[in-house]
Amino acid sequence: MSLLELIGTGLGIVGVTLMIRQNVWTWPVGLVQVTVSAWVFYSAKLYSDTILQAFFFGLQVYGWWHWVSGRSATRAELPVTRLRIQARTGWVVAGALATWGWGEFMRRNTDAALPFWDAFILIFSLIAQWLQARKRLENWVVWMVVNIVATGVFWQKDLRAYAALYLVFLGLAVAGHVSWRKSLPEGSRG
Secondary structure (H helix, E strand, C coil), X not given: CCHHHHHHXXXXXXXXXXXXXXXXXXXXXXXXXXXXXXXXXXXXXXXXXXXHHHHHHHHHHHHHHHHHHCCCCCCCCXXXXXXXXXXXXXXXXXXXXXXXXXHHHHHHHCCCCCHHHXXXXXXXXXXXXXHHHCCECCHHHHHHHHHHHHHHHHHHCCCHHHHHHHHHHXXXXXXXXXXXXXXXXXXXXX
């Protein structure tokens, strides 16, 4: 377990805790966390997870901008909303197809460890992060599934602090879902 792995773990917990509270400071903390994590994953030959951190960096910048620009004179913060059933289905189907395609590419062209599982983490994390930046409630459900898979992958690759972190993330995703659901406008909590 390296110092960078421990730093990334600590920053991850802080960042998700801030996300649950819908605190805009989640985004700058996340920028540092994904930078540290990129190096850790690259060292472990989890290339899809390394690439994911680069995408996360961009999505962190976007989320920060979107949350700040979504405010108005009458609204202090961007509201939490839900996806329609067609959008949920579309994200799942697109995610499954992209996971298979990226996993197959990594299997054939790299020495990636666990290419399909790593691809799943990449693709569905991007979906979850996008939904989170848009303040869609469903992001937390996607994160729950990603966290379960990531815990197993990181344990298998002997990244014990990250495996523990993703177990904590699982609990935080449940807490985030409960918290954000309570902040939905009346009538859309269904």
